Amino acid sequence: MADLLDEDAISEALGRLPGWQREDEATIVRFAKLPSFREAIATVDEVADLAEEHDHHPDMDIRFNSLKFKLSTxxxxxxxxxxxxxxxxISAVLDRRGAD
Ligand SMILES: C[C@H](O)[C@H](O)[C@H]1CNC2=NC(N)=NC(=O)C2=N1
Structure with a gap:
């Protein structure tokens, strides 16, 4: 159980989450490109571990070496x-793996 963030809290959070943007009222998204398809898949696999650890699961879209992560509660x-x-x-994983 976590409280909904108000608009100020969302803006403040996005200010310290480079690359993340609002998709709609209830969703934030980040796009990333990895050097290869295999590296994109390995990144998804690492984020899957994080998701299980946190019991919180992003939608993940894979197009060759381009990824989209979408988060909402x-x-x-x-x-x-x-x-x-x-x-x-997720951003820390993307930075470490050299995503752009
Ligand atoms: C039972 C389980 O804790 C819930 O279904 C969790 C699992 N993962 C989840 N992931 C996301 N993104 N939103 C949720 O509300 C959510 N709920």
Whole structure:
């Protein structure tokens, strides 16, 4: 259970989450390109581990070496700290793997 973030909290969080953007009211997204398809898949696999660890699961879209991560807290119908926390962890994986 996590509280819905208000607009100020969402703006503040996005300010410290480079690459993440609002897709709609309830969703934040980040696009990333990896050097190869295999590296994109390995990145998805690593994010899957994070998702299981946090019991919070992003939608992940794979197009060759391009990835899209989409976060929302379905149980609350919007954005919570679970989304912004996991977004930061996904960004750390993307940085380490040299995504652009
Ligand atoms: C039972 C389980 O904790 C819930 O279904 C979790 C699992 N993963 C989830 N992931 C996301 N993105 N939003 C949720 O509300 C959510 N709920």
């Amino acid at each position: 379905h149980s609350e119908g919007g954005l919570t700290a679970k989304d912004t926390d996991l977004a930061g962890k």
